[in-house]
Amino acid sequence: MRCFRPPGVLFLGLFMLATVNARASDPTWLQIRSPHFRLITDAGEKRAIEVAARCEQMRSAFLMLMPKATADDPAPLLIVALRSHQEVDELAQGRGGKLRHAGIFLPGSDQTFILLDISDGPWRTVYHEYAHELLHANTSASVQMWFEEGFAEYFSTLKSSSKGIEIGEVPIGELQFLRQNGKLLRLSDLVRVNQNSDVYNHNGPLQAAFYAQSWLLVHYLFDHGLINRAQPFFSAMAAGVPLDQAILDSFRIKTEKLEQELLVYARGEKFRYFSLPAVIAGPSPDVTVENLNLVTVSALELEIHWHGRTEHSKVDAMALAADYTSLLRRDPENTAALRGLGLAYLELGEYQASFDGLRHAVQRDPNSAVNHHALARLLNAIDIAGLQDAHPEFSVEQEAQACTSLEPHFADVYRLEALALAARGNFNEAIAMMRQAIALSPRMESYELSLADLELRKHDYVPALALLHQLENSRDPEVVKRAEYFLSSDVQEAVPSGH
Template identity: 35%
Template sequence: MRIPRGLLAFGLLATLSATAFSSEPQWVEVRSPNFSVVTDAGEKRGRDVALHFEQMRSVFGTLMTKANVNLSVPLQIVAFRNTKEMRQFAPLWKGKPTEVAGLFQGGQDRSFIMLDMSIDNPWSVVFHEYAHQLMNGNLEVRTDPWFEEGFAEYFASIEVDNKEARIGKIPDVTYQVLQQSGMMRVADLFRVQQYSKTYNESGDHRNTFYAESSLVVHYLYDNLLLPKLAVYFDLYLNQKKAVEQATQQAFGMSPEQFDKVLRNYLSSGRFKYYPIPTPPAVVPAQFTVTAMPLADAKAVLADIHLHSPDYQEKALAELQEVLLMQPGNAAALRGMGYLYLQRQDLDHAAEYFRQASEHDSKDPRVHYYNALLLNRGSDIAGTDRMAAMKKECEAAIALDPNLADAYALLGFAQVSSREPEKGLEAMKKAVELSPRNEGYQFNLANSYMMNRNMDEAAKIFRELARSNNPEIAARANSELAQAEGYQLAAEGAPEAGSQLAGPSDAQSARASNQGVSVEENGPAPAPVPSSAPVHFVKGKVLAVDCSASPKAVLSILAAGRTRKMYVENSARVIVIGADRFSCDWKNVGVAVNYRDRSDGGGDVVSVELQ
């Protein structure tokens, strides 16, 4: 009997489709109390990965007193079954994937850890980077590179299995590097900074730096000297003492003596090595395991590419492929929205986020992105827009109480809505979750100023003035001058008044340039937020008049007419999309939040370059 040609073709297509589907990896998601692991290496390996991270999280809480073991940026772990899959996500060097066993990929809104489960030990690299993220959530200031990297190496050397974590073993490679290349002088090690060649250039010197930094941290833990670190960094970073003096006062020995004891510690080959049992609450058998539809797995992988500068176009193609497979895939819709948001295409971003919300209303990132879009541009006007922003931020926080960005944006919306006290509390929470984020710290200091607390504002600005980021340091110095000017004015001291009024004094000149003034009958009041509603306009900057610096006037062409937008202080105004306010802007697109003035212009609240 002849088989009809059409039926034969259909049967061949069905066979090919089944074959293609069967060749696709089977993905599962393993959820432990604190982690999500997506893997195609099987349920057992997925449970092992989740367990190891639960153990390391617990160990960090043991190593750092009063530690916050939650991350302010959501973390997704992906465990690949083989090296071939892993290479598709490795950073590119001269157009080719680099060789990596494990990879950490950070992002402002989401971070990823990737593991190659076909090798024996994929853990050390990712645990090193995971340690950095945990430190960012616990330490208020960035310490010197030798401690940052030494602690991360110490953390990465921890061995874990299903029963316990074993802490304190010095890896063989540390001995090998230091025995072959020799050791740096402790004074030189402690002087290395982020910009130092030793820290940044590959080679023997850098390898020695990492190995000896790790050795120093092992020594400090083994000899119960870690509490002395706070004394050392206070002397060296805050009091500006020399390395030699700070070392002597903090550790009770000179750098030369430290050299000797460190060499003896290395040559002895002895270290304290102890186990920490897996926490009783962490039971791998109780982790939830869910079979993951192929479209959902592909959306996760596309999200990784989306957060890598090497794979942007590939991410777009992958997201589009997922939406062809499943048009209502919420993760892919969110990814498309994020892609267009990064490209400043706000209309398309808003549409994709709207669809993502319809398919998954419990995604905190989508609520945060919606709030961000409302801030950057929306047809909703005035107080209604701020109310919508606050509602979206609050929804994001309810779903993810550790989402620091949502607290920061909520604080901005509350201050703009004449709620400075609430705004201050939200900014405090953002800094609590991500204490090293200097942008959050800067906004917190400004929130204190809006609440007339110049002492706390000045304290933060003094810290930021020592930032390694020159832009942050410059702005902090400018703001510090203003805060100190208000402090002097509030004290009402006669000498303070004469200094502020005297143009020959450099400090008072800076203060008066920041808008500080002293009335004859008393101190000038601290700035009070306006009660006027906030409006929004998009247009093109025709010119910027900075002749009355720090005040500035933006001439903006919007809806066929030119409008004047007034900036009270160009050093303080919130700028999005650029490092700072510029008097040279011309023919650039902007989105401006502002309050109406009686003359038809607007007082600028924030400026975003489009």
């Protein structure tokens, strides 16, 4: 994420979220669709179309630079382009105090959101946040925070013209800060920074140093042809390999030497960048623009607000259901509000009310993969509760197939289909389907836990236990807790000797 930066100052901060409220002036909201992006905005058609065009350019450039990578979104992506950083701040107040935000990246298994202030010179922020999405689709959960932000800053300086695209140019502010500061963080301190660290969450010199050095190290890795060694480094550290050994094994250099080289690199005058062929600029003939009514906007705002919270209570779900019910009084056929209400009732365990809302949403908009996914989630919950006979004309597989016909790379759909196959005893197919979900969304350790569970149920102990031991080293306490449960003595006793 990128925070609002006063002139000459580099301040970035934590991803944060709250709800966007309709303004007193009731601005016109538009939905823009380009070949690979969906965007909603209150900032005007011209600028929003340019944001979509810039994202299309960056997507093409990324695939040229990294042809073995993917640019497919693991979950449907919605970009929310706003008129000011104050609007983004209103989305951020719930989780982080007084930081001023220029952009926020919010990944999820059902939808991913990028929130942007596009009021003035927004392109570095646009590229930075979209770089997070590209990295999210291509790397595991072991990736460290310095690489997350350094990679995003590396791509944020993308420049495009009729002559070509340049990636990896120097962000002058970061470089000036490093040179004025005159020293770098120790690598042992850099790799410990995470999303909960004070360095990451509080504006000040240490935070500025973290972001600047993160950019510097990523640029160094690109410049020295070492970028493909980053993932093995993260995997080694996640497995408990000490920092010095992980650096030596992955980058073929000692820690002290790398720190010295980074300091010299920061003082140097030559920073290489990639020059790529031009990508056609300007609006695509495939771009569509449509007006959004305020009920749809309000429903999407509620969805983003819910999505951004890490914990939800029954009281929260009841309040959410009440909010969606209020919106449906204004527009009873609103698809976004119907879906939201159905998902709120799903959280409350009220399956029939959830089914009524989600079925109606699918009927109103059968071309929405998000609608089909929501209904598939409900049907999976109904199956788990043993209530399959309640709606025999509907099935998880039916909704999953409808969803993947619209969004073939929607990872969570494959997870739901895997669970449905396993419920019928088709473990081989279920395992293959779960592996597909992991391949499409490698950050989702919950999918790996589900895979291990399926392998244990199939009595395929060796890969299951190896995966569970790997997940014991997760940075997510809940993942660790679940992995330890599977590896508890009761589970281990079920494993035949020799496995």
